[in-house]
Amino acid sequence: MGRPPCCDKVGIKKGPWTPEEDIILVSYIQEHGPGNWRSVPTNTGLLRCSKSCRLRWTNYLRPGIKRGNFTPHEEGMIIHLQALLGNKWAAIASYLPQRTDNDIKNYWNTHLKKKINKFHSALDPQMASDSKSCQFVSKSFSDRDIDIPGHASSPRFNQNSSMYASSTENISRLLEGWMRSSPKTTQSEPQEKLHQHVFANSAAATSLHCYRPEVEQEEGDLISNEEFESILSFDNLTSITWEKSSCDSTQKGSQAAATYDDIHGKAHLVQERKQRTEKNPPLMFFEKWLLDESAGQVEEMMELPPMF
DNA sequence: AAAAACGCCAACCGCTCCTGG
DNA sequence: CCCAGGAGCGGTTGGCGTTTT
Numbered sequence: 001m002g003r004p005p006c007c008d009k010v011g012i013k014k015g016p017w018t019p020e021e022d023i024i025l026v027s028y029i030q031e032h033g034p035g036n037w038r039s040v041p042t043n044t045g046l047l048r049c050s051k052s053c054r055l056r057w058t059n060y061l062r063p064g065i066k067r068g069n070f071t072p073h074e075e076g077m078i079i080h081l082q083a084l085l086g087n088k089w090a091a092i093a094s095y096l097p098q099r100t101d102n103d104i105k106n107y108w109n110t111h112l113k114k115k116i117n118k119f120h121s122a123l124d125p126q127m128a129s130d131s132k133s134c135q136f137v138s139k140s141f142s143d144r145d146i147d148i149p150g151h152a153s154s155p156r157f158n159q160n161s162s163m164y165a166s167s168t169e170n171i172s173r174l175l176e177g178w179m180r181s182s183p184k185t186t187q188s189e190p191q192e193k194l195h196q197h198v199f200a201n202s203a204a205a206t207s208l209h210c211y212r213p214e215v216e217q218e219e220g221d222l223i224s225n226e227e228f229e230s231i232l233s234f235d236n237l238t239s240i241t242w243e244k245s246s247c248d249s250t251q252k253g254s255q256a257a258a259t260y261d262d263i264h265g266k267a268h269l270v271q272e273r274k275q276r277t278e279k280n281p282p283l284m285f286f287e288k289w290l291l292d293e294s295a296g297q298v299e300e301m302m303e304l305p306p307m308f
Numbered sequence: 309a310a311a312a313a314c315g316c317c318a319a320c321c322g323c324t325c326c327t328g329g
Numbered sequence: 330c331c332c333a334g335g336a337g338c339g340g341t342t343g344g345c346g347t348t349t350t
Contacts, residue, residue, distance in 0.1 A: 014319080014320075015318095015319075015320095015343090015344085016318070016319080016344085017318085017319085035336090036335090037335075037336070038334085038335060038336090050335080050336085051320085051321095051335095051336085051337095052319075052320080054336075054337085055318090055319070055320085056318090056319085058337095059318075059319085060318075060319095087339065087340085088338085088339085089338075089339065090337075090338060090339085101337095101338075101339085102317085102318080102319085102339095103317085105339070105340085106316075106317055106318085107317095109316095109340095109341095110315070110316055110317080111316095310350105311349100311350085312348100312349085312350075313347100313348080313349070313350085314346105314347080314348070314349085315345105315346085315347075315348090316344105316345090316346085316347095317342105317343105317344095317345095318342105318343095318344095318345105319341105319342085319343090319344105320340105320341080320342075320343095321339105321340085321341075321342095322338105322339095322340090322341100323337105323338085323339090323340100324336105324337085324338080324339100325335105325336085325337075325338090326334105326335085326336075326337090327333105327334090327335085327336100328332105328333095328334095328335105329331105329332090329333090329334105
């Protein structure tokens with residue numbers, strides 16, 4: 001299969017973006033809004049294909065993007081969501097609006113996957129063989145090695161906020177005023193497809209099932225057996241996917257809407273989640289499980305000595 | 309001090325999905 | 330319904346910086 005026509009054109013530049021190109025792109029988007037990427041290279045004179053422009057915007061220039069410094073909470077959420085959804089980075093990113101799918105994917109591939117593999121190799125082989133996915137989720141939080149190379153505490157991360165990265169943040173800030181005035185649009189994903197999406201990954205369901213630590217249930221702060229089973233039922237998967245759809249629409253329906261969320265940050269998301277959960281009670285359990293539990297486990301993780 | 313090995317991440321590639329005609 | 334073009338997604342890679350030998 002051939003490449004998209006735009007990338008075949010002679011004179012299309014590849015490789016790292018220069019600050020000048022970024023400014024041109026940001027200026028254009030500031031004026032016309034994100035979308036219609038096909039016309040971006042033509043109208044700006046950028047020697048980049050439309051795809052490249054879109055990626056540059058969504059992965060780097062879009063306001064509200066948080067770079068580096070994955071918090072233990074974010075890490076926990078990624079692990080949870082990866083077990084639940086598989087390598088659906090865009091879906092996972094919809095739960096971490098300040099992170100791009102590319103960023104999450106990179107972090108998974110460079111840090112989390114390694115940690116998990118390391119953990120598996122350290123496990124009893126018998127345990128590792130049968131219910132790997134169960135351990136994957138439930139045990140991954142036992143990984144006490146927070147200070148991994150490249151993590152927040154590592155000097156390497158400080159280097160990420162290079163001079164140029166800072167400049168793009170400044171560019172992004174300039175856009176905030178414009179973003180606020182952008183209207184929010186919604187774009188619902190067909191639920192049937194989302195059902196397939198969730199059910200397709202039976203391992204994820206297994207993981208979710210296995211990941212039901214008795215301890216936390218006993219605490220009564222999280223979910224009961226019945227609630228947990230109900231989460232796994234078809235109806236409530238609808239709710240989960242409804243949530244995902246809603247998040248996705250925020251992200252891909254309109255970039256402006258996504259940045260609107262980004263700008264208002266976590267407080268806005270918490271507020272929005274609260275409103276949504278009022279409409280969809282079963283979802284509350286899922287999100288509670290996802291958000292509270294991972295945070296709690298990570299806190300617990302911090303107190304224990306390193307495992308590796 | 310120099311070279312090799314390693315790690316990270318931005319960007320690319322190829323494929324699928326979506327949408328409008 | 331079919332087709333073509335655009336957009337989005339996930340896997341992969343190249344380049345660069347850091348660490349190790």
